[in-house]
Amino acid sequence: MDPILEIRNLTKKFGGLTAVDDFNMHLSAGEVLGLLGDNGAGKSTVIKMISGVYPPTKGQIFFQGKEIKIQNPMDALNMGIETIYQDLALAENLNVYSNIFLGREKLKKYLGLFNILDHDYMLAESKTVLKGLDIEIPSLRNKIAMLSGGQRQAVAISRSIYWDAKLLIMDEPTAALGVAEQQKVLDLVRTLKTQNVPVIIISHQMHDVFSVADRLVVMRRGKKVGERIVKETNPDEVVGLIVGSVEG
Amino acid sequence: MDNGLTISDRDGTLNLLIRIGRNWAILFLLLEVGFFSLTGTGYFSLRNFQNILVASTTVMLLATGQTFVIITGGIDLSVGFIVGFSGVICAKTMVGLDAAGVPQFLSIPIGIAVALIFGFVPGLVNGLLVAKLRVPAFIATFGMYGVAYGVAEIISGNVPVHNLPPAVGFIGNGYLLYYLPGRSSLFRLPPNLSPEELKQVVGLIPNVVMIALLLILVFAFVLAKTRFGQHTYAIGGNMEAAKRAGINVSRHLIKIYMISSFFAASAGIIYVMKFVTGRADAGSARMLDAVSAVVIGGASLFGGTGSIVGTVIGALIVACLEIGLVNLAIPTFNLYIAVGAILIFAVLVDQFFPEITYKK
Numbered sequence: 001m002d003p004i005l006e007i008r009n010l011t012k013k014f015g016g017l018t019a020v021d022d023f024n025m026h027l028s029a030g031e032v033l034g035l036l037g038d039n040g041a042g043k044s045t046v047i048k049m050i051s052g053v054y055p056p057t058k059g060q061i062f063f064q065g066k067e068i069k070i071q072n073p074m075d076a077l078n079m080g081i082e083t084i085y086q087d088l089a090l091a092e093n094l095n096v097y098s099n100i101f102l103g104r105e106k107l108k109k110y111l112g113l114f115n116i117l118d119h120d121y122m123l124a125e126s127k128t129v130l131k132g133l134d135i136e137i138p139s140l141r142n143k144i145a146m147l148s149g150g151q152r153q154a155v156a157i158s159r160s161i162y163w164d165a166k167l168l169i170m171d172e173p174t175a176a177l178g179v180a181e182q183q184k185v186l187d188l189v190r191t192l193k194t195q196n197v198p199v200i201i202i203s204h205q206m207h208d209v210f211s212v213a214d215r216l217v218v219m220r221r222g223k224k225v226g227e228r229i230v231k232e233t234n235p236d237e238v239v240g241l242i243v244g245s246v247e248g
Numbered sequence: 249m250d251n252g253l254t255i256s257d258r259d260g261t262l263n264l265l266i267r268i269g270r271n272w273a274i275l276f277l278l279l280e281v282g283f284f285s286l287t288g289t290g291y292f293s294l295r296n297f298q299n300i301l302v303a304s305t306t307v308m309l310l311a312t313g314q315t316f317v318i319i320t321g322g323i324d325l326s327v328g329f330i331v332g333f334s335g336v337i338c339a340k341t342m343v344g345l346d347a348a349g350v351p352q353f354l355s356i357p358i359g360i361a362v363a364l365i366f367g368f369v370p371g372l373v374n375g376l377l378v379a380k381l382r383v384p385a386f387i388a389t390f391g392m393y394g395v396a397y398g399v400a401e402i403i404s405g406n407v408p409v410h411n412l413p414p415a416v417g418f419i420g421n422g423y424l425l426y427y428l429p430g431r432s433s434l435f436r437l438p439p440n441l442s443p444e445e446l447k448q449v450v451g452l453i454p455n456v457v458m459i460a461l462l463l464i465l466v467f468a469f470v471l472a473k474t475r476f477g478q479h480t481y482a483i484g485g486n487m488e489a490a491k492r493a494g495i496n497v498s499r500h501l502i503k504i505y506m507i508s509s510f511f512a513a514s515a516g517i518i519y520v521m522k523f524v525t526g527r528a529d530a531g532s533a534r535m536l537d538a539v540s541a542v543v544i545g546g547a548s549l550f551g552g553t554g555s556i557v558g559t560v561i562g563a564l565i566v567a568c569l570e571i572g573l574v575n576l577a578i579p580t581f582n583l584y585i586a587v588g589a590i591l592i593f594a595v596l597v598d599q600f601f602p603e604i605t606y607k608k
Binding site for chain 2: 051053072073074077083085089090091092093094098099102103104105107110114115116117
C-alpha cells in the first residue's frame with residue numbers, strides 16, 4: 001500500500017545543535033506507528049516539523065503522495081495533519097465544544113449583518129463526534145478546567161477526528177493520566193485504527209506502545225537507529241535500541 | 249451515568265457560595281448605593297444618578313478596552329495618558345481649524361477624526377512591542393504611559409488648550425432629551441422658555457453617556473458573540489493552544505492593544521467635549537480606576553476570564569463611591585485608598601478561590 005506519509009532526509013538544526021539528523025520514515029493508512037527514543041532523541045522535533053511548528057532545515061515530507069511544504073500549524077491542519085500535544089493545547093477557560101471548534105468556529109448571520117458564533121451547531125456536532133468515539137463527558141458546556149486528564153485527552157482526540165484527520169500525531173498521550181484513563185485513551189487509539197486513521201504515537205511507556213502500535217521507529221541523538229514490527233520484537237530489544245546497547 | 253450529556257448535579261451549598269462569589273460585585277454595588285442613599289443628601293435622585301453616569305464615562309471607556317487586554321492576560325497601563333494625548337490632539341486641531349476660519353460643523357468632526365487616528369498609534373506600538381518583540385505588557389505599556397504624556401505636553405505647550413469652538417461644550421454637556429411636560433425636545437432646549445420653565449426642564453440621558461454606552465455595547469457584542477471575542481478568551485486561556493489551533497495570535501494581540509488605545513482616545517475626546525479644554529494629564533488618575541473596574545467586574549489578571557457587563561458594574565462601583573464621598577464631603581483622595589484596596593481584595597478572591605471565576 002502507498003504510504004500516507006513519507007519523510008525523507010529530514011534534518012533540523014538549532015544553531016550548532018542538530019536535533020534531527022537525516023531522518024527517514026513512512027506510514028500507511030490504518031497503521032499505528034510508535035516513535036520511541038530517550039529524552040532529547042529528537043522525537044518531538046520530528047513531529048513539530050510535520051505539524052508545522054518548526055520549519056525543517058532540510059529534507060522532504062510527502063503526504064498522500066505529494067510533496068508538501070508546511071509553513072505554520074494552520075497549513076498542517078488544513079491538510080488534515082492533526083497533532084495532540086502532551087500539554088494538551090486546550091484552552092481551559094473555554095468549554096468542550098468551543099475547544100473542538102477552536103480556530104475554526106462555526107458562524108451564523110445575526111440580523112443578516114454580523115457573523116456571530118453558532119453555539120447550537122457547535123454543541124450538536126460535538127455531541128455527535130463524541131458519541132461516535134464512545135466518549136462520555138457530563139456536559140459539553142463545561143469548561144475544560146473541570147474535566148479530568150483523560151477527558152481532556154478525549155476532547156483533543158475528538159477535535160482531530162471531527163476535523164477529518166488524515167493523520168493523527170499523539171505526543172505522550174497517556175503521560176499525565178491515571179491507569180484507568182490510560183486504558184481509555186489506548187482504546188480510543190484502537191477505535192481510530194478501525195476507522196482507518198493512521199496514528200503516530202510518541203510515548204515513554206513501552207507497555208502502551210506495544211499494546212497499540214503495529215510498527216516502531218526508534219531514535220537516538222537525532223538519528224533513526226532502528227525500525228521493528230511490533231509482533232516480531234520485544235520490549236527488551238527495543239529498550240536496547242533506545243539506550244544504544246543493541247545495534248539497529 | 250446513562251445519559252452522558254446532562255449537567256451533573258453538584259453540591260448545592262458550594263454552588264450557592266460560588267454564585268454569591270461570582271456576583272459579589274453587583275451585591276456590593278447595591279449595598280454601596282443603599283449606604284450612600286441613606287447617609288448622603290440627594291444621593292438617591294435622578295439628577296445624581298445621571299451625574300454618576302457622567303462621572304463614570306471615562307472609567308467605563310478605559311475599562312472596556314482594558315477588559316479585552318486583561319482577558320488576553322496582558323495589561324495596558326498607558327491608557328490614562330492616551331486620554332490626555334488624544335484629547336490634546338483633538339483640542340489643538342479644533343482650535344487651529346477654528347482660528348483658520350473653518351466653520352465648527354467641520355472643525356469639530358475633523359478634530360475628532362484626527363484624535364481617533366492618532367489615538368490608534370500608541371496602541372499599535374504597544375501591540376507590536378508585546379506581540380512581535382515579546383516585551384512584557386507591563387513594561388511596554390508603562391513605557392508608553394510616559395511617552396504619551398510627554399508628547400501630549402509638547403503638543404499642548406505645557407498649558408491647557410482653550411478657545412475651542414462653542415458647540416463643543418454644547419454637545420459635551422447636552423442631553424439626548426430635554427423633558428418638560430408637553431414641550432419636550434431632542435438635543436436642545438425647547439425654544440422660547442420662560443425663566444420659570446427653564447428651571448423645570450429635566451435633561452435626560454447625557455450625550456456623553458449615550459456615546460459611551462453605544463461604543464461599549466458594540467464591543468460587548470464583539471466580545472461575547474463573535475469569533476474575535478472567542479479568540480480573545482482562547483489566547484488568555486492558553487496562548488499556545490490558540491497558536492496551535494491556527495489563530496494568528498500576534499495579529500490578534502496588536503488589534504487588542506489598538507482597541508484599548510481607541511477607547512482611551514474616545515475617552516480623551518469626550519473629556520474635551522465635556523470640559524471644553526484639552527489637558528495632557530486629563531486621564532492620568534483613571535488608569536487605576538479602569539484596571540480596578542475590570543478586576544472588580546470578575547476578570548482575572550491571569551487572563552482568560554472577564555466580561556463587559558462585569559466591567560461596567562466595576563466602573564459603576566468606582567463612580568458611585570467617588571460621588572458618594574463627595575456627597576458626604578469626604579476628601580476624594582480617600583477614593584484612591586478605597587479603590588486600591590478593592591482592587592487588591594478582588595485579586596485575592598481570584599487567587600484563592602479560582603473556581604469562582606473559572607467555572608461556569
